[in-house]
Amino acid sequence: MTDVNTILAEADKALDQSLDRLFDLVRIPSISTDTAYKEDCRRAAERIVADLSGLGFSAALRDTPGHPMVVAHFEPKGATGKVPHFLFYGHYDVQPPDPLDKWMTPPFQPEKRTGKDGIVRLYGRGTADDKGQLMTFIEAMRAWITTTGTLPLKATILIEGEEESGSPSLIPFLKQNRGELSCDAAFVCDTNMWDEKTPAITTRLRGMVKDEITITGPRVDLHSGAYGGPAANPIRILSRLLSKLHDKNGKVTIPGFYEGVSDLPKEVKVQWQKLKFSDRKFLREVGLSVPAGEKGKGALEQVWARPTAEVNGIWGGYMGAGTKTVIPSQAHAKLTFRLVGKQKPEKILKAFRAFAKAEVPKDCRIDFAAYGSGSPASEIAGTSPLIRKSAKALKDEFGRDTALIGSGGSIPIVRYFKDILGMDSVLIGFGLNDDALHSPNEKYNLSSFHRGIRSWVRILAALAR
Ligand code: BES
Ligand code: MN
Numbered sequence: 001m002t003d004v005n006t007i008l009a010e011a012d013k014a015l016d017q018s019l020d021r022l023f024d025l026v027r028i029p030s031i032s033t034d035t036a037y038k039e040d041c042r043r044a045a046e047r048i049v050a051d052l053s054g055l056g057f058s059a060a061l062r063d064t065p066g067h068p069m070v071v072a073h074f075e076p077k078g079a080t081g082k083v084p085h086f087l088f089y090g091h092y093d094v095q096p097p098d099p100l101d102k103w104m105t106p107p108f109q110p111e112k113r114t115g116k117d118g119i120v121r122l123y124g125r126g127t128a129d130d131k132g133q134l135m136t137f138i139e140a141m142r143a144w145i146t147t148t149g150t151l152p153l154k155a156t157i158l159i160e161g162e163e164e165s166g167s168p169s170l171i172p173f174l175k176q177n178r179g180e181l182s183c184d185a186a187f188v189c190d191t192n193m194w195d196e197k198t199p200a201i202t203t204r205l206r207g208m209v210k211d212e213i214t215i216t217g218p219r220v221d222l223h224s225g226a227y228g229g230p231a232a233n234p235i236r237i238l239s240r241l242l243s244k245l246h247d248k249n250g251k252v253t254i255p256g257f258y259e260g261v262s263d264l265p266k267e268v269k270v271q272w273q274k275l276k277f278s279d280r281k282f283l284r285e286v287g288l289s290v291p292a293g294e295k296g297k298g299a300l301e302q303v304w305a306r307p308t309a310e311v312n313g314i315w316g317g318y319m320g321a322g323t324k325t326v327i328p329s330q331a332h333a334k335l336t337f338r339l340v341g342k343q344k345p346e347k348i349l350k351a352f353r354a355f356a357k358a359e360v361p362k363d364c365r366i367d368f369a370a371y372g373s374g375s376p377a378s379e380i381a382g383t384s385p386l387i388r389k390s391a392k393a394l395k396d397e398f399g400r401d402t403a404l405i406g407s408g409g410s411i412p413i414v415r416y417f418k419d420i421l422g423m424d425s426v427l428i429g430f431g432l433n434d435d436a437l438h439s440p441n442e443k444y445n446l447s448s449f450h451r452g453i454r455s456w457v458r459i460l461a462a463l464a465r
Pocket of ligand 1: 129130163164165166167190191192208407408409410411412437
């Protein structure tokens with residue numbers, strides 16, 4: 001068998017070309033939540049299909065009612081006996097880039113820049129979430145194939161195009177392709193390291209459910225002098241409703257909200273304390289200093305193990321230049337709930353809607369947009385042999401123990417791999433907290449990309465053993 005160092009050397013040598021391929025993918029604005037970018041989503045999928053076909057995968061673009069999936073298979077050459085079969089997952093879709101004026105360089109014109117701190121960063125929407133990450137395993141496979149002519153295991157790659165919009169086509173797709181997609185386990189590359197020097201495997205993800213409300217009061221916008229007082233103002237109704245979502249201790253007040261949420265087990269608390277996380281630094285990095293959220297709970301516990309109700313956007317009434325004395329006809333808000341433990345997304349949505357309706361006077365109306373049923377949280381045991389093997393491979397690359405961490409974000413597919421395909425996931429990614437996911441100036445460190453590729457080279461070797 002080829003020495004893993006030979007393959008690592010190939011990955012190092014090819015880094016510039018790997019980067020070119022990543023930048024070509026980042027140039028395609030595959031924004032899944034905005035229908036104006038439907039063709040771009042398709043182009044991104046086609047590009048990945050072409051790339052994988054060139055590597056010897058049997059790769060195909062697979063249509064869904066939404067954006068297409070990419071599915072590719074690789075049969076190792078000269079394999080004898082039973083070879084392990086793993087699935088590798090990433091997503092080619094990205095979040096909208098706005099506010100555009102906050103970007104130092106255009107979001108879909110990727111750029112490599114060296115900071116004053118000497119760190120080389122790759123800027124562009126999707127460099128970290130998730131194009132840079134999914135390219136780490138593809139480029140690692142390329143290094144294996146270039147060096148040895150094959151991969152040391154059977155690989156299936158699934159690249160989704162709707163992750164950032166809640167994966168509406170995913171459940172039927174997994175159900176229809178159960179046989180083809182069921183593997184020994186899935187490797188999901190869409191999460192973070194602990195810090196730039198310390199690799200991590202994520203064992204908890206929050207679930208999520210979304211809603212959007214529109215409150216309608218008077219039939220049309222009214223003169224606020226002529227009607228101010230007797231006429232209900234939808235913006236005031238909306239603000240009162242939103243302000244009632246949390247009590248003074250930061251707890252969500254929706255009846256039944258905490259059903260299925262358990263307190264953090266003592267041993268987990270102890271394990272997280274050992275990570276020596278600085279809440280102050282965490283807030284300072286985003287320009288804040290006063291801890292918000294649930295009283296008495298630290299930032300890690302809140303982000304990794306507690307549910308939230310957040311308002312993501314609010315609008316209505318006059319928003320142009322200057323002033324306008326008006327009582328608006330409508331007010332709107334977008335909300336998301338992050339879920340943990342056994343919280344059920346459908347139940348949370350129902351409870352929120354009942355809560356919201358009760359706040360609206362009977363001559364006004366409230367409407368809710370349909371954004372699907374959401375997805376529950378995932379918890380993965382940190383003790384499986386696959387996690388141990390992967391943690392060891394990561395340690396070999398970084399020279400440091402691999403941290404087992406949680407994540408506050410959501411990756412709906414992890415739960416569906418388990419529930420629909422009976423397949424466990426191993427979550428390994430090379431992102432950093434300051435990558436500015438979903439924000440302006442998203443970046444991926446060049447070292448994340450490079451060591452990510454090298455890590456997968458090692459993980460593939462370890463999995464084959
Ligand atoms: N990669 C993120 C999840 C993530 C965030 C992992 C931070 C680790 C750290 C993922 O692509 C994402 O953003 N998911 C969305 C899903 C949603 C739209 C259903 C999220 O969490 O908001
Ligand atoms: Mn992602």
